[in-house]
Amino acid sequence: MGKLYTKKQLAAPKMLPKKETISFLLNYSKALRMIKVGNMTFETIAN
Template structure:
């Protein structure tokens, strides 16, 4: 019987975002405050 020479497909490594990116999003979320006045939204970012 003929041999099969096809390579086993290598498992692709799952990519993840940088830790700094996630840290930035979480910090941004903590710092952001949205105040609703009537139809308007006021966004403030605390330092």
């Protein structure tokens, strides 16, 4: 069991998102509107 903890950890590979993913998230955030009425919040997507 001691051998498990003494092993050197390998560096995790960089996880980079695709350009399509970034574009989708940016477009979604541009279209999302939050409207607060009293103590309620409504989310609408303007497409």
